[in-house]
Amino acid sequence: MLLEVRDLHVEFRTREGIARAVNGVGYAVDAGETLAVLGESGSGKSVTAQAVMGILDTPPGRITGGRVLFQGRDLLTLKEEERRRIRGAGMAMIFQDALSALNPVLTVGDQLGEMFVVHRGMSKKDARARAIELMDRVRIPAARQRVRDYPHQFSGGMRQRIMIAMALALQPALIIADEPTTALDVTVQAQVMDLLAELRREYGMGLVLITHDLGVVADVADRIAVMYAGRIVESAPVHDIYKSPAHPYTRGLLDSIPRLDRKGRRLYAIEGLPPSLTHIPPGCPFHPRCPLARDVCRTDDPPLYEVDEQRESACHFWRECLHGRS
Ligand SMILES: Nc1ncnc2c1ncn2[C@@H]1O[C@H](COP(=O)(O)OP(=O)(O)OP(=O)(O)O)[C@@H](O)[C@H]1O
Ligand code: SF4
Ligand SMILES: [Mg+2]
Numbered sequence: 001m002l003l004e005v006r007d008l009h010v011e012f013r014t015r016e017g018i019a020r021a022v023n024g025v026g027y028a029v030d031a032g033e034t035l036a037v038l039g040e041s042g043s044g045k046s047v048t049a050q051a052v053m054g055i056l057d058t059p060p061g062r063i064t065g066g067r068v069l070f071q072g073r074d075l076l077t078l079k080e081e082e083r084r085r086i087r088g089a090g091m092a093m094i095f096q097d098a099l100s101a102l103n104p105v106l107t108v109g110d111q112l113g114e115m116f117v118v119h120r121g122m123s124k125k126d127a128r129a130r131a132i133e134l135m136d137r138v139r140i141p142a143a144r145q146r147v148r149d150y151p152h153q154f155s156g157g158m159r160q161r162i163m164i165a166m167a168l169a170l171q172p173a174l175i176i177a178d179e180p181t182t183a184l185d186v187t188v189q190a191q192v193m194d195l196l197a198e199l200r201r202e203y204g205m206g207l208v209l210i211t212h213d214l215g216v217v218a219d220v221a222d223r224i225a226v227m228y229a230g231r232i233v234e235s236a237p238v239h240d241i242y243k244s245p246a247h248p249y250t251r252g253l254l255d256s257i258p259r260l261d262r263k264g265r266r267l268y269a270i271e272g273l274p275p276s277l278t279h280i281p282p283g284c285p286f287h288p289r290c291p292l293a294r295d296v297c298r299t300d301d302p303p304l305y306e307v308d309e310q311r312e313s314a315c316h317f318w319r320e321c322l323h324g325r326s
Helices: 045-053 080-089 108-120 124-137 156-168 186-203 214-220 238-243 248-255 295-299 318-322
Strands: 003-014 017-029 034-038 061-070 091-094 174-178 206-211 223-228 231-237 305-308 311-313
Touching: 003 045, 017 034, 017 045, 017 061, 017 206, 017 231, 034 045, 034 214, 045 061, 045 091, 045 174, 045 206, 080 091, 080 108, 091 156, 108 124, 108 156, 124 156, 156 174, 156 186, 186 206, 186 214, 206 214, 214 238, 223 238, 223 248, 231 238, 231 248, 238 248, 305 318, 311 318
Parallel strands: 034 206, 034 223, 091 174, 174 206
Antiparallel strands: 003 017, 003 061, 223 231, 231 311, 305 311
């Protein structure tokens, strides 16, 4: 397994108390596989990714438990220097907002080139040539000229391509993309997502794709992990989830996206709001919003039940959900 996150816990100290942002998250990604991590805003998708990458703000954040195994090594036990080496060369991250992730006072050529100078000891001239190659690779037109431009001189979609190029530079085994297309127009979103999927295939990388848009994952992901209140509530191959979810929250997410095969049906939105992370309700954290909830859900926290070999659901009544009796 390329990446395996086990029982990860992350807390934040806030004025309202301890916010339990990540509560026992586990997921795994193999080489060449794409895992989509899905969930509403605040469900802990980014914090989990930051903990995996070793870029969590500490304080206020704190990893209070769990393991992050990357190619078999537990990253949480490594020294910062070793982690830095793994970042970039072993795993890289793509963020939502390229403008704030890129350095505004360096040309994109210098930023891309720096990766090769610092990590590979290349000369500036060779690094510049590699930068141009990479810009070509992510299909930035006129790369040879544009290599001298600054990030703000590019459109949003082109900037996102530059960030993809940065992430690819050292050919990492794993890329974590945190909402890589959310800030873009819909048509540009599709182009960037297609490019990312194509490069992932070509380089044979593992990809963790964080998104709150179930619509984009169908074509690119192999598996989906659905997060709610800092936990994984369902994890399954993408086709199984689309066919029939095994958790009421996943069902709610699915029913709230427009689908061609369901034209004319009114869109359903999950009622209510996610819980405050300083006061997660007892029992099943989803019970205040769940159409299937009953007494046991208010008192008994569901474990992750094994639905089948490939699939898990944290719902006492996953069978009912799976067979559509809701
Ligand atoms: N720097 C921070 N200080 C305090 N709390 C934080 C901080 N960063 C995150 N949190 C807490 O962690 C929770 C989970 O945040 P996270 O960014 O992982 O959500 P997300 O699932 O990525 O949401 P989104 O879809 O909006 O990006 C937040 O609701 C917030 O309460
Ligand atoms: S355990 Fe109960 S409240 Fe939680 S998702 Fe299942 S049915 Fe709903
Ligand atoms: Mg996020």
